[in-house]
Amino acid sequence: MDIESRVFLLAIYKKKPDESIKDVMFILENTKLFSLKDGKKKLKELKEQEYVDENSLTLKGIELAKQVELEFKI
Numbered sequence: 001m002d003i004e005s006r007v008f009l010l011a012i013y014k015k016k017p018d019e020s021i022k023d024v025m026f027i028l029e030n031t032k033l034f035s036l037k038d039g040k041k042k043l044k045e046l047k048e049q050e051y052v053d054e055n056s057l058t059l060k061g062i063e064l065a066k067q068v069e070l071e072f073k074i
Contacts, residue, residue: 004034005042006068012057013065021055 001009011024025039034042046052051061 004038005046006071007033008039008042009046009051009057009061009065010068010072012052013062013069021052 008024008028011028012021015021015024021043025036025043028034029036029039033039043052046061050058051064052058057065
């Protein structure tokens with residue numbers, strides 16, 4: 001998995017309860033992590049890989065996000 005997808009997954013994991021996944025995508029687009037077009041593509045890929053459902057992480061996504069968080073802390 002590429003670094004942008006991993007950061008996206010971590011950002012979804014860390015999002016506030018009142019934020020949607022699309023809000024997170026716009027935030028990351030504003031930070032120039034990826035374009036909006038690429039963000040939509042990455043979100044589609046995360047859904048296809050069953051890391052994300054409609055507006056939250058799946059258990060599989062939560063586990064991977066926790067691993068990514070630990071990697072970034074090191």
